[in-house]
Amino acid sequence: MASHGRPGAVRKTKKGPTIGTGGHGRKSLEGKGPTPKAEDRPYHKSYKNKELAERSAAKRAGGKSAGTGRTKGKAAEEVVTGRNSVVEALRAGIPAKALHVAIRIEMDDRVRESLKMAAERGIPVMETGKPELDRMTDGAVHQGLMLQIPPYEYADALDLVDETIERYRRGHIGNAPLFVALDGITDPRNLGAIIRSASAFSSHGVIVPERRAVGVTASAWKTSAGAAVRVPVARVGNLNSALKSLKAKGIFVLGLDGDGDVSLPELSLGRDPICIVVGSEGKGLSRLVRENCDQIVSIPIESAMESLNASMAVGITLYEVSRQRSA
Secondary structure (H helix, E strand, C coil), X not given: XXXXXXXXXXXXXXXXXXXXXXXXXXXXXXXXXXXXXXXXXXXXXXXXXXHHHHHHHHHHHCCXXXXXXXXXXXXXXXXXXXXXXXXXXXXXXXXXXXXXXXXXXXXXXXXXXXXXXXXXXXXXXXXXXXXXXXXXXXXXXXXXXXXXXXXXXXXXXXXXXXHHHHXXXXXXXXXCCEEEEEECCCCHHHHHHXXXXXXXXXCCXXXXXXXXXXXXXXXXHHHCCCHHHCCCEEEECCHHHHHHHHHHCCCXXXXXXXXXXXXXXXCCCCCCCEEEEEEECCCECCHHHHHCCCEEEECCCCXXXXXXXXXXXXXXXXXXXXXXXXX
């Protein structure tokens, strides 16, 4: 029986491919394998949650030296975002790892000044796409400008104390060792202001606990007005253990509290090696820290005023110590 239609055509059946396909139609239906789990897809929320959990676990696992109460010296890397914040950070001299600028950014005075300061300080300037900037800033408003801040290198508290004592014994520094320790201070601006006062009144270091306390962030750097370069900040795993170690090395620990054993003008230990401990404005010194203090010192204030800001209290106390040492 003669076939109908164009020469060479065959009737389609339910089985097999059409002539000339070579089976490619069937292969195209095979796909690219099973769909990856949500936590394995980079742009899925579960992937970010997984990354955060892994980073948090790594942070808890690392950074401690067994049995000493000491911690390693690096904090997490952070970023400063937004045109005003970036230009102010650069003006304050905050150490920077890189300045990220959005591709085809709309220029204004803040962007121009940021680029100029970065060039003067030798900070690498990187053109970065908006999606990457969004990812690096975790969705924060960056306005096409982001400053990458390297982790702060914390000093080892006990090494810092030992070195200061040795320098004092050798006559390399004129005044006895003077340190400031923070108990439960969580505001980076308070830390920055305390570092600034410590620098102004020749303190040899600031000690902060690792947990439930602020570290040297970009905000603390900025508030310190560059003093964080001159005054070492040490981080300890356990503040009470550190204070006990300081006392064993001959340093008197003085806690600041409104209900003190002695009024600041009557302080008799100003010329001795001391560590001034200040608590948060709301809670004050914790019970254990208070018990580890050799003396609790209060600053006379008007009765209508309940308490002083932590950084202000430290500044006033350091001034009095400095006055006694120079008299």
